[in-house]
Amino acid sequence: AQRVTQPEKLLSVFKGAPVELKCNYSYSGSPELFWYVQYSRQRLQLLLRHISRESIKGFTADLNKGETSFHLKKPFAQEEDSAMYYCALWSTGKLIFGQGTTLQVKP
Amino acid sequence: EADIYQTPRYLVIGTGKKITLECSQTMGHDKMYWYQQDPGMELHLIHYSYGVNSTEKGDLSSESTVSRIRTEHFPLTLESARPSHTSQYLCASSGGGQGRGYTFGSGTRLTVV
Numbered sequence: 429a430q431r432v433t434q435p436e437k438l439l440s441v442f443k444g445a446p447v448e449l450k451c452n453y454s455y456s457g458s459p460e461l462f463w464y465v466q467y468s469r470q471r472l473q474l475l476l477r478h479i480s481r482e483s484i485k486g487f488t489a490d491l492n493k494g495e496t497s498f499h500l501k502k503p504f505a506q507e508e509d510s511a512m513y514y515c516a517l518w519s520t521g522k523l524i525f526g527q528g529t530t531l532q533v534k535p
Numbered sequence: 536e537a538d539i540y541q542t543p544r545y546l547v548i549g550t551g552k553k554i555t556l557e558c559s560q561t562m563g564h565d566k567m568y569w570y571q572q573d574p575g576m577e578l579h580l581i582h583y584s585y586g587v588n589s590t591e592k593g594d595l596s597s598e599s600t601v602s603r604i605r606t607e608h609f610p611l612t613l614e615s616a617r618p619s620h621t622s623q624y625l626c627a628s629s630g631g632g633q634g635r636g637y638t639f640g641s642g643t644r645l646t647v648v
Contacts, residue, residue: 462636464636464637464639466576471639471640471641471642472625472627472639473639474636474637474638477636512576514578516636518636521566521583521585522566522568522580522583522593523636523637525577525578527575527576527577528576528577528578530576
């Protein structure tokens with residue numbers, strides 16, 4: 429069955445430290461994966477998608493088919509990165525979301 | 536501006552009342568979705584539609600119903616609200632291929648007292 433797992437409910441780091449938000453997926457076929465972000469009092473919005481191979485706000489994510497992972501990384505965390513992050517997998521016309529990880533960046 | 540709109544933003548209503556949460560998008564997207572976001576912030580798909588006159592139930596059992604009479608409009612109705620329906624409801628739409636993902640609305644925070 430298709431599934432997305434984000435093992436960490438909360439990740440707390442200091443400003444300037446590297447960040448890695450973990451995402452593992454289960455999917456038979458070639459996956460289409462996304463990261464969404466929800467800042468406080470704002471709507472859920474697309475951060476990046478693996479198909480674009482882009483870097484947004486300093487974040488990158490690489491698809492590792494061998495490990496079935498799509499971890500989100502940023503070399504130096506900023507306080508404004510504090511938010512809820514969701515990994516998502518596109519399957520049969522809809523997105524399957526992970527449980528979400530709250531990133532807390534402390535000053 | 537092309538976007539997806541949800542109203543009301545907040546709603547407090549008494550038990551037993553009938554309510555409709557509105558969702559409209561001006562992007563011409565064919566696919567639309569309703570999610571329930573629980574206090575732990577997990578997202579649960581409750582309804583989706585791939586086009587006019589097409590509606591399907593999602594993974595989370597819900598007492599709500601939806602309709603899709605027009606492409607741009609995807610309202611969600613609760614015939615008799617209960618405190619267990621208290622939650623955040625998010626509407627989303629998607630157009631084009633799978634690589635585009637979703638655009639989300641701002642959500643409706645529903646409280647049933």
